[in-house]
Amino acid sequence: MKFWHSQGSVDMAHLEVQRDELTQALRTLRRVMKPTSHEELVLTLENKQLVIACVGASTAINASGRWTGSVTVSSRSLLPLGRLPSDSDPIRLEVQDGRLRIGKLSVPCKWNESEDPQIELPLNPPLPLLLSLARAYSATEIANQSGDVAKLIGSATTRANQIVSDVHRSLAPFGIPKDAVTEFVETYIPEHKREPNRSRPDADEKDGSGS
Incomplete structure (x- = not known):
């Protein structure tokens, strides 16, 4: 019987993506949207992929970093970008001061914090703490965490x-069921107080122009 499901805040949301993948993603969206479109694009991080979506279409690329919400930008600001800067690969995306920065480029954006709680771990977290987190949060909430939280x-x-399986095998000659071993171990797993939702990075959203 399995009783656990498998599976410090920062100043700004940030991701790293491969330049060619981001270029291709923007090219794909340009093909399905009208040049004069005033639609908005929404950028989210789902299962370690940056998802760029508009009405009726979306594309996803591999990404790593911390992105605890969604970013909304004008398609007219983002889609016209030609070949992205080639001075760095991967390219870093950041949300700061009401702007989405892609390498050295910058466009106005709106940040919306996710409702998913963010889990913070100490250095070298002990096994009981990690197991208490596994019980306190859903598999989806854990999967959406940044860094190595989900992996740990x-x-x-x-x-x-x-460990429970190994102990059960050792105690099997005494007729002790596996459920009893599980229940015993559970009594030593502390209850975890869920983390509150984090505020969006860099305070207020701002509009503006230029880099």
Whole structure:
């Protein structure tokens, strides 16, 4: 029986993506949107992929970093970008001072903080703490965490379930059921107080022009 599912704040949202992948994603959206479109594009991080979506279309590319909400930008600001700067690869995307910065480029944006809570871990988190997080948060909430949070919790649950299985095999001659081993271990896993939602980065949203 498995009783755990597998699987410090920063100043700004940031991601790193491959330049060629981002260029192709923008090219794909340009093909499906009218040149004079006043639609907005929404950028979110889902399952370690940057999703760029508009009404009726979306594209996704691999990404890494911290992106705890969604960014809304005008398609007229983002889609006309030609070949992205080639001085760095991967390219860094940041949300700061009401602007989305893509490498050295900058466009106005609106930041919306996600309702998903953000989990903060200490250095070298102990096994009981990781297991308490696995019980306190849903698999989706854990999967949407930045950094190595999901990986650490996933590894902890795998290890815990293996330990329970090993102990059960050792105690099997005494007729002790696996559920009893599980219940015993659970009594030593502390209750975890869920983290509150984080505020959006860099305070207020601002409009503006230029880099």
